[in-house]
Amino acid sequence: MRNTLRNALLALSxxxxxxxxxxxxxxxxxxxxxGPRLPRLGGKPDLNGIWQAMNTANWDLEAHAARxxxxxxxxxIVPVPAKEVLAFGAVGAxxxxxxxxxxxxxxxxxxxxxxxxxxxxNWLTRDPEIKCYLPGVPRANYMPFPFQIxxxxxxxxxxxxxxxxxxxxYLKDPGPxxxxxxxGQSVGRWEGDTFVIDANGFIDQSWFDxxxxxxxxxxxxxxxxxxxxxxxxxxxxxxxDKNVFTRPWKISFPLYRRMEKGARLNQFKCVxxxxxxxxxxxxxxxxx
Amino acid sequence: MKYRSVLxxxxxxVATAVVCSLGPVAAAPRFGGNESSGGGQATPAAAxxxxxxxxxxxxxxxxxxxxxxxxxxxxxxxxxxxxxxRLPGQGLILTDAQTAQIENRTKEVAAFRDAPSDPNRPPPVxxxxxxxxxxxxxxxxxxxxxxxxGKVGGYNNFWLDPGERVLRIDGKPRGAMVIDPPDGRVPALxxxxxxxxMQRAARTKAFGEFDHPxxxxxxxxxxxxxxxxxxxxxxxxxxxxxxYQIVQxxxxxxxxxxxxxxxxxxxxxxxxxHPPKPVRPWLGDSIGRWxxxxxxxxxxxxxxQQQYRGASExxxxxxxxxxxxxxxxLYRFTVEDPTTFVAPWTAESAxxxxxxxxxxxxxxxxxxxxxxxxxxxxxxxxRDAEKIKKPQ
Numbered sequence: 001m002r003n004t005l006r007n008a009l010l011a012l013s014x015x016x017x018x019x020x021x022x023x024x025x026x027x028x029x030x031x032x033x034x035g036p037r038l039p040r041l042g043g044k045p046d047l048n049g050i051w052q053a054m055n056t057a058n059w060d061l062e063a064h065a066a067r068x069x070x071x072x073x074x075x076x077i078v079p080v081p082a083k084e085v086l087a088f089g090a091v092g093a094x095x096x097x098x099x100x101x102x103x104x105x106x107x108x109x110x111x112x113x114x115x116x117x118x119x120x121x122n123w124l125t126r127d128p129e130i131k132c133y134l135p136g137v138p139r140a141n142y143m144p145f146p147f148q149i150x151x152x153x154x155x156x157x158x159x160x161x162x163x164x165x166x167x168x169x170y171l172k173d174p175g176p177x178x179x180x181x182x183x184g185q186s187v188g189r190w191e192g193d194t195f196v197i198d199a200n201g202f203i204d205q206s207w208f209d210x211x212x213x214x215x216x217x218x219x220x221x222x223x224x225x226x227x228x229x230x231x232x233x234x235x236x237x238x239x240x241d242k243n244v245f246t247r248p249w250k251i252s253f254p255l256y257r258r259m260e261k262g263a264r265l266n267q268f269k270c271v272x273x274x275x276x277x278x279x280x281x282x283x284x285x286x287x288x
Numbered sequence: 289m290k291y292r293s294v295l296x297x298x299x300x301x302v303a304t305a306v307v308c309s310l311g312p313v314a315a316a317p318r319f320g321g322n323e324s325s326g327g328g329q330a331t332p333a334a335a336x337x338x339x340x341x342x343x344x345x346x347x348x349x350x351x352x353x354x355x356x357x358x359x360x361x362x363x364x365x366x367x368x369x370x371x372x373x374r375l376p377g378q379g380l381i382l383t384d385a386q387t388a389q390i391e392n393r394t395k396e397v398a399a400f401r402d403a404p405s406d407p408n409r410p411p412p413v414x415x416x417x418x419x420x421x422x423x424x425x426x427x428x429x430x431x432x433x434x435x436x437x438g439k440v441g442g443y444n445n446f447w448l449d450p451g452e453r454v455l456r457i458d459g460k461p462r463g464a465m466v467i468d469p470p471d472g473r474v475p476a477l478x479x480x481x482x483x484x485x486m487q488r489a490a491r492t493k494a495f496g497e498f499d500h501p502x503x504x505x506x507x508x509x510x511x512x513x514x515x516x517x518x519x520x521x522x523x524x525x526x527x528x529x530x531x532y533q534i535v536q537x538x539x540x541x542x543x544x545x546x547x548x549x550x551x552x553x554x555x556x557x558x559x560x561x562h563p564p565k566p567v568r569p570w571l572g573d574s575i576g577r578w579x580x581x582x583x584x585x586x587x588x589x590x591x592x593q594q595q596y597r598g599a600s601e602x603x604x605x606x607x608x609x610x611x612x613x614x615x616x617x618l619y620r621f622t623v624e625d626p627t628t629f630v631a632p633w634t635a636e637s638a639x640x641x642x643x644x645x646x647x648x649x650x651x652x653x654x655x656x657x658x659x660x661x662x663x664x665x666x667x668x669x670x671r672d673a674e675k676i677k678k679p680q
Contacts, residue, residue, distance in 0.1 A: 048537050048539075133650075150537055152535055153354060157542060159544075165549070166544055166551055178647075179647065182653060183648055271511055271652045272511055275509070283501070
């Protein structure tokens with residue numbers, strides 16, 4: 001009996017010992033040979049290149065089913081696409097997506113949610129993307145356009161194809177932003193192999209997507225860029241805005257390297273493309 | 289400079305109304321036909337990039353990137369009081385007296401304009417009034433802002449930041465940027481280019497100035513900066529925000545122009561080719577290479593609407609960037625377009641280091657002016673039509 005107990009205790013302590021060893025040993029053993037070799041620059045992952053998200057976050061950050069259009073009006077049986085977008089047919093339809101918000105829902109305050117719904121109802125006149133306004137952060141990173149990272153030992157900058165948006169990521173904190181802006185002020189640092197950007201100083205006019213998700217000038221975005229192999233970056237953004245949300249929330253998705261031969265950032269200077277929309281009614285003779 | 293944070297937020301109504309008169313040609317006005325060059329004489333060859341090492345060179349080692357190339361990175365400004373083309377009575381190099389005259393005059397004008405205005409002054413006369421300036425010979429920048437502001441005033445001094453010094457290369461003050469041809473003037477247009485310009489003017493003349501947004505200047509439409517800031521060639525606008533950021537990677541040089549946040553992505557490497565002719569982006573297509581310690585960038589395929597000084601689709605700009613000291617990049621560019629200019633021409637300028645931050649120039653987002661100038665004209669038309677209906 002005593003021996004049995006002793007043996008059992010020995011076995012148990014052995015198991016604990018093994019568990020402890022494994023618990024600590026496994027990740028250690030797993031780290032070195034795991035992950036593919038990353039391209040490096042000055043010891044840090046080299047994020048230089050052209051990247052693009054492949055998801056439907058720009059349509060709606062939250063999970064959503066495919067539907068005929070963003071702008072709808074009542075029909076005799078079911079809602080039908082609004083007049084303004086009807087001609088687009090399937091091109092104007094919304095592709096479905098599982099959403100990129102961790103936990104599923106954006107934690108709006110009741111007033112925040114009310115404004116989101118108003119935005120949604122007035123998408124055509126309110127979405128800054130339609131007017132080719134600078135997309136803001138994090139939206140710029142999941143627009144259906146690529147962006148290019150320029151990383152050197154002294155600087156980190158991101159040029160976006162959409163609207164020619166640009167962010168200089170300060171590597172030394174210049175202090176609080178002097179003015180609010182569409183793309184905000186970004187300050188970056190390395191946490192191990194993850195490049196972390198703190199962005200704030202935003203104006204309250206940019207949106208997060210075509211579904212009216214919005215923020216105030218109190219927005220703070222903390223982005224984490226973790227390269228997992230030479231052609232993928234895991235992107236995470238924590239969004240805080242005490243005026244609009246009840247708590248910080250997070251989105252995450254992979255960024256894919258544009259692989260095609262001679263891949264380059266094209267130009268999408270859309271200001272010119274929206275002149276008719278914005279100023280057409282002010283022509284001497286409006287186009288019929 | 290201390291007002292930069294406010295200054296860069298966007299465009300003012302006045303700003304964009306002013307811009308149209310600062311087109312590429314207007315930005316370097318010709319004052320009379322005097323082509324003579326006075327003042328100090330020097331040959332352009334004496335001021336080449338290779339010889340640009342200033343007196344401080346002994347104390348300065350060329351900063352280099354990890355792969356051994358000269359490091360051009362940082363924040364730079366090309367603001368200067370020196371015009372592109374030589375003015376009458378000036379040589380390539382300015383005399384000390386000429387330099388002092390220009391720089392002192394600039395300070396005087398700034399102080400004059402900064403002086404508090406009389407709160408009890410009467411309202412401006414109908415149609416606007418000339419803004420007073422201190423007596424004396426105005427600088428060419430004063431003439432530009434006077435013509436741009438017109439009688440409604442345009443900017444006051446708060447908004448202006450054209451530079452405080454003339455261009456100095458090799459430590460020598462320059463009268464103009466053009467070094468070749470030796471008269472410091474941009475060569476004449478070819479007959480073909482003159483015909484094109486006349487055809488363009490005739491097409492525009494078929495409309496009223498404010499009939500359609502497309503008839504307004506590129507900067508007023510927030511498509512490009514004033515003048516040729518983003519270029520190429522990257523020439524100061526003699527107005528404000530002549531700031532740039534350069535980031536270098538192993539296969540790209542990125543140059544961000546503060547105005548209209550235009551980014552030039554210069555591809556580096558052997559065997560690169562410009563895209564087929566129909567691909568014509570804004571700012572053209574730039575390919576770079578290193579020639580010793582000089583970055584050489586060749587740009588073609590310019591956007592059809594970006595007609596630098598009336599250039600055609602055959603325009604080729606070759607730029608040379610050379611670090612000339614701890615705080616300066618020498619910038620030299622050659623403009624070739626046999627269908628536009630009777631000869632190629634070359635100019636020299638500089639990017640000087642600035643400690644200022646670059647701000648977001650969200651031009652389009654704040655462009656109230658374009659809708660205001662158009663709707664103003666529509667109101668005027670309506671009022672005029674009513675006058676005709678009901679003659680007084």
